[in-house]
Amino acid sequence: MKKYNTDVLIIGAGPAGMAAALELSRLKVDKIIIIDRDIKAGGLPHLTNHTGFGMRDIHRVLSGPAYANFYIKKIKDTTIEIFTGTTVTGWKNENTLNITTPSGLGTITAKAILLVTGCRERPRSARLIPGSRPKGIFNTGSLQDFVHNYKRAIGKKAVIIGAELVSYSAIHTLRKAGCKPILMTTEFDKPQVPFNYLPFKWWSSNLLNSVPLEVNTKISDIFGKKRVEGIELTNIKTGDKKRVDCDVVILTGDWIPDHEMARLGGIEINENTKGPIVDGYLRTSNRGVFAAGNLLRGAEPSDIAALEGKHVAKSIYDYLKKDTWHQKRVKINIDDPIQWISPNAVELGSYDLPLNRFLFRVKDFMKNKTLEIRQDKELLFSKTYKKIIPNYSQKLSGEWQDKIKGVSPITLTLK
């Protein structure tokens, strides 16, 4: 049994974890350990073998693997230790975690712990899609792993369920695999992509219109014994059903934070994001435990996660040096049709925000809606959004936090 002691333990060597480690190193924090259960550091960008990474954090445009390697290389020039192939299996106590490694068991005790465990797409089961259980059903993540990492052929004709950013990334991967994306479907009445979204142009010309799209449509059955033979689609407005023959189904989006370690540690979880409740400093409910990146609310682009990592590094530094921790937490509640907001707590009288903004998402397309923020019925802030896209985050600046009085909860409405 090996015992490690460190100033900061970072769980997850994705963009958020690596960026946090580099910033902590720059701030001259002595001992930093990053661990990752995968055999190599880098996280999900390793699987996303197309360009579009790095614009906001490192001010260049790289492919996913090149972007991951950029961070890995930078870390090699520091004293940061990365343990890969190392799995956290649980909490021994509030500042010690149990690990399993190929060389045996161990524990890591840390003054501060950063959870950056990322997110994943919900599987078929969690979406309650009925039907048989043949091979050929993938999430975008597993598809990318099969194709980019192992160069495996996965089938000939695919239907992509979803029409958000990640769904278009799936088109790219399928084409690399020699599998034709024959159809995309979405339950909304149009794709959930901002007009003229730049990275699409880099992947392929006219990506948005390159695959037929069925709108207002859900997948309602899967056929086939050993391999997928087809699916049933139902129009959610008319109830019309039709069968589409295919041997591959890609279930995209529908993100859930990988919150297992957070929950096993008894950290309070936000019911909307399913990630830890955090304030603008990205502090969780448990003293000394921080959270950042896609664990907070599901997938944002990697550079956003990295910048959140950089942001949380400052909070961790302040905690290590000055024992700064939250004392008067104000909870942020939301009303329909808002889906979630992140961060979802405010520290009374002391404000900071990752990238100087909150992010929130809504459940449907909307036009000319006014966001109102209230505390005890008093209006703190309002702003009209001309156009809001679901499955795509909106920004909200944080100056209204100055007007908060007392710790009674804040409520966001959209009318």
Added chain:
Amino acid sequence: MKNENKIYDVAVIGGGVVGTAIAQELSKYHLETVLLEAKADIGTGTSKANTAIWHTGFDAKTGSLEQRLLSRSYKLLLDYVPKFGIPHEKHGAVLIAWNEDQLNSLNGILEKAHNNGVTDVHLLTVDEVYEREPNVNSGALGGLMVPGEFIICPFTVPLSYATQAVLNGVELKLNFPITELAKENGAYTLSGSGGSVKSKYVINAAGLNSDVIDRMFGFDRFTVTPRRGELIVFDKLARNLVNHVLLPVPTAITKGVLVSPTVFGNIMLGPTAEDLTDKEATNTSAEGLKFLWKKGEGIISQLLDEEITSTYAGLRAATEHSDYQIYSHPDKQYICVGGIRSTGLSSSLGIAEYVLELLSETEINLEKKDDFKTVKMPYIGQAEKRPYESEELIESNSDYGKIVCHCERVTLGEIKDAIHSPVPAKTLEGLRRRTRAMQGRCQGFYCSADVNEIFVSETENENTEAFNEKI
């Protein structure tokens, strides 16, 4: 081909939990035994998709064969399970009455349980129900405690039976469906798309197809109607919500669904009960899942806030009769073990013992072997130590410290073991059942490509069900 003219003493048709239990029992004797399974792996029919409850038989029809065999099997399993490392947990079951009708029927169930020899069953007051299950919905009127109802691993049980059988000389033939039957010079020839074998005695444990096989022997006494049961499995993070198996109170009108922990640390909700005609219809349905959702909401609504890990459907071999269809025909050298409904996992050892009794009344020579080799099964439950938690095991082989499936913490060592075991995983599905790889909350989002790659390389690309072609 060698052995073409070999005449086995006994052929068991069906590698489900019943057929494998019988094969294991037969392997204790000096007999040439062959176990014939139609599919690519053992335990792929009813045995792989059920509620995985280790029943006492407290509510079985008193004096029925099913009740007697359940009662006997329960005791046999108490010895077997720890000896062979079968994942199990001994929580007991609580029947919760939600209305007057159900409350009134508890006394009858209590009486039946006592008549069946399950004497520790007792009534619970409302307070006692909530003491045991604080997270169930409010509104319970009372309950019944069945301390002996346990949970068990449905995959490891038939796998252990088959493994012990193979270790002790039983020949296992997979992809070997039987569609034709002939008898000549006192031996049967059983054949189908997988080939043919000759055997003096035949035991029909063909589960969903036991009626078809029985008709080949000239009988027409029962018809199997596949009864589909759909189930929803919730995330391990929901495990603490439930402490016992929550059984429904059967009334004249409805049977209801159960909520139960699994030995893997999940919570299961189900099953539905729907009579079908297709013996392969293991697909889930929108109606079934919706029905379960509503039922779950009525028992423990908190559960529905948790993530769903998997949904699946299994088929029980129901017949028009309420009891097992076990018949011995010494003159025909044939024993039929049909209609084992949904209790086969619990009664399997009792059935196997009973079949040997029936066999001893035939002309077959039953001579017990001096040595019966046994091997403990890899542990895939959550209650005891798994390889990733074992310093000694990782030290002996670092593959046990390499976690491949993160949700279920399945190591490379376990995956390799399953591929090279006495009854090896020959499909990815078989690997899933043996190791839990890809069975967790992400359902293969992270590890399916890795597991596929390990499988393809360890099986030297011989398998056609994996993704083994390069782009």
